[in-house]
Amino acid sequence: MSSETPQLPLILDPATLSRHLEDPHLLIIDVPLKVDSYPAGHVPGAIFLDSRRLLAGYGEVPNDVPTEAALSTLFSELGLTPETHVVAYDDEGGGWAGRLLWTLELIGHRRYSYLNGGIHAWRADGHPLETISNTPTPSDYQAAYLNPALQIRREELIERLDDPQLAIWDARSAEEYRGTKGDNRKLGHIPGAVNFDWLDVMDKHNDLRLRDYAELITELEARGLTPDKEIVTHCQSHHRSGLTWLAAKALGYDNVRAYPGSWKEWGNRDDTPVEK
CATH class of the missing domain: 3.40.250.10 (Rhodanese-like domain)
Known part of the structure; x- marks a missing residue:
């Protein structure tokens, strides 16, 4: 187990992730399309994220970016820190996981990877599944649109x-x-x-x-x-x-x-x- 943030590629294959599951700086986030996907079986240690939290949720454009305050609340609840390496995945081939990683890039957090193929690839490659819910350790993350050109x-x-x-x-x-x-x-x-x-x-x-x-x-x-x-x-x-x-x-x-x-x-x- 390393005390340093892992150097993982942007597109991460299941076998590589399986070797890093115990890394303390890893935050694995499951952001599925179907709400029953997470309890049915997820990557060990993964945290559930409701995809609606990635959207503003109100106004004429409810799918717009959430406010900086809302993102601060969300990423503090998820336990994000500047040292955290986020691995995102979903159950649909990368839509919601991509939206999450885009949001991280928008706020200047560039330590992230996508689990290629998501839960489908993880299952197909025979890696272990977990069905208990994981609760993150909260942090105090102050999100700001540091990369607005995104x-x-x-x-x-x-x-x-x-x-x-x-x-x-x-x-x-x-x-x-x-x-x-x-x-x-x-x-x-x-x-x-x-x-x-x-x-x-x-x-x-x-x-x-x-x-x-x-x-x-x-x-x-x-x-x-x-x-x-x-x-x-x-x-x-x-x-x-x-x-x-x-x-x-x-x-x-x-x-x-x-x-x-x-x-x-x-x-x-x-x-x-x-x-x-």
Whole structure:
């Protein structure tokens, strides 16, 4: 057991995590889509996080970023400290885990990893499961938006729609992108945005791990999502695009931002242009 924070990669395979379970600086957070996933079996030592805590939860854009005060409360309850290395995972291939890691990056906490494939990969590889709930040791964490450029606001996005250095990655389904499906006042997509469904980022035949990096890069570049550009990713609520933000980061894209308002905001306003 080391007294130093472990040096773990951004994308963590189950076997590597299994060797670090006893590390005192590790905070493993299970942020599942299905609430019964955690009690049914989780990584030993993992803490449960209700994904709704990662959203503002009120106002016209309830999926927006929580206030700094709300994030301070949340991360203090979870026991986060500057020395903590967070390992996030979920039960759906990385959406909510990605949103959590994006939030950590937003507040300047860069010690984190994603358990590749989440609980599905952990189970499939035969690692032990735990069913008792774990209670974190609270801390006094003061969260602030130390990395505000990680998010793009609606106003800046509207201004920069013609910027050739900006590429918008719409992580929703093809039907939502084309405007044949959705429950917003306006259907369609942000002008110039390209569609690459978040489900196509994960490998359905390999326990929802990220797909082969070379294949992903080829498919993204074919859509104009190239590493030299500033990439903005979004979905309906910046839940699915939690994964696409994380995947782009894993692929070596240096300038990836997310639009937390996403289509929930864009598709319900009068002043936002829409393409179908």
